[in-house]
Amino acid sequence: MEVAVVIVSYNGARWLFDCLTHVFGSTIALKVIVVDNHSTDASCEIIKGFTDVELILLDENYGFGKANNIGISYALSKNADYVFLLNQDAYLETQTIEQLIEVHQKTLGYGVLSPIHLNGKGLGLDINFSNYIQKNTSLVYDALKGHYTALVYDVPFVNAAGWLVPKETFKSIGGFDPIFYHYGEDVNYCQRLLFHGYKIGVVPNVFLLHDREQRITKEPQTDAEKLQLVERKLKTHWADINIExxxxxxxxxxxxxxxxxxxxxxxxxxxxxxxxxxxxxxxxLLLEVQKSRRLNREEHPHYLNSHTTKRV
Structure with missing residues (x-):
């Protein structure tokens, strides 16, 4: 069984050493692929310090979804049975990927499995993740009791900071939709999973740390910034193929x-x-969204195998 970890990096020098150190501490053998979105800090130097990393350098910042598609395509070309998508600011525990694979092989119908996302210090839930799991009251109730009654809990969405994705998912519905440059692509992907009959699951007692508490979120000030936010929200809503x-x-x-x-x-x-x-x-937006909806209702691997890359 071949398992690949795909990490998209962009000016992530503050996290990458810890991120990669935790990846290489995993209990199973992994092919580690980092796609760098034309970083201008010390990211690439840090990545090159890990000799077993396959580094793909991009000549500009292609955004989160498209860069992930490049890494996914490369992993599948190397016969990966599973691809684990990992944020540059997230840290795996040693057994995280192995345990997720074990659960996937014991269950049916899951297009994505995710661990519990803790905050960067591992002292509590990542604040956004805590909002996502509220969609499954059984998971919340069991967590409060400290006793999980299910091997995996279904949710309509979990963010892509740490996704285990079997190759069959990519072969069926493809990669991230490139109409999303950064943010919204994982929401759209989960919408497509549900439309095509796949489940999305969170596995209890399996963890990663998402180190983003100190990140400052700025409110949009200019018209251009406000319109950018409106565009993302409209695309996320209107590209949802589960609704008319x-x-x-x-x-x-x-x-x-x-x-x-x-x-x-x-x-x-x-x-x-x-x-x-x-x-x-x-x-x-209308033509772009209409094209997206048409393509994403079909079942074949859109958005993958479409870019020539330079490996280092």
């Missing part, structure tokens, strides 16, 4: 047009200009 969106899009455009009229009557012309930009954004 034509009426939703029509209503959303209508509400923006009504808002523009109100802003004109209130002489708030700066806001008028912003909402006109949002209308233009919506029109520019």
């Amino acid at each position: 969106v034509e009426t939703l899009i029509t209503r959303y455009k209508h509400s923006i047009k009504k808002t523009i009229v109100k802003q004109i009557l209130q002489l708030k012309f700066k806001r008028v200009f912003y909402y006109k930009k949002e209308l233009k954004l919506i029109d520019s």
Whole structure:
């Protein structure tokens, strides 16, 4: 059995030594592939210090999803039976991957399995992860009791900081959708998993640490930043192939047009200009989203094996 770990790095020098050290401490043999998104810090020097890493250098920052697709494609070309997608700021425990594989081989229908995500110090749950698992009340209840009654718990979504993915998943529904540059691609992937009949599972008593507590999230200030956030939210919602969106899009455009009229009557012309930009954004997204929905309803490996890479 061949197991590959794919890590996308981008200016992650503060985490990469610990990340890779934990990977190489795993209890099973792993092929470790790092795809670097054109880092400008010491990331590549740190990665090259691990002689067993296969490093793929990209000539620009392709974003999280596309860079992962490059790593996944390479892993599958090397006959990987499983690919473990790992964030550069996440640290595995020694048995994490081995235990997840054991659970996958005992269960049916799971397209993705994930461990419990702890915070960077391992003293509690990662705050975002704690929100995801609330979708399964049995998991929350069992966790509070300290006694897990299931081998794996189904959830509609878990973030891609640590995913075990069998090759059959990629062969069936492909890689991440490139309409998402950074953020939203894992939400979309989970939507597609559910549409095609796969389950998403969290495995109790199996852990990784996600070291992101100190990361500062800035509120968007400029119109460009606000529109970027709107674009991501609209794509995530409208590209969901589990729902029909034509009426939703029509209503959303209508509400923006009504808002523009109100802003004109209130002489708030700066806001008028912003909402006109949002209308233009919506029109520019429609063809892209429609193409995405059409492709992702099909069953074959979109978005993989589509990039020439340089290995080091």
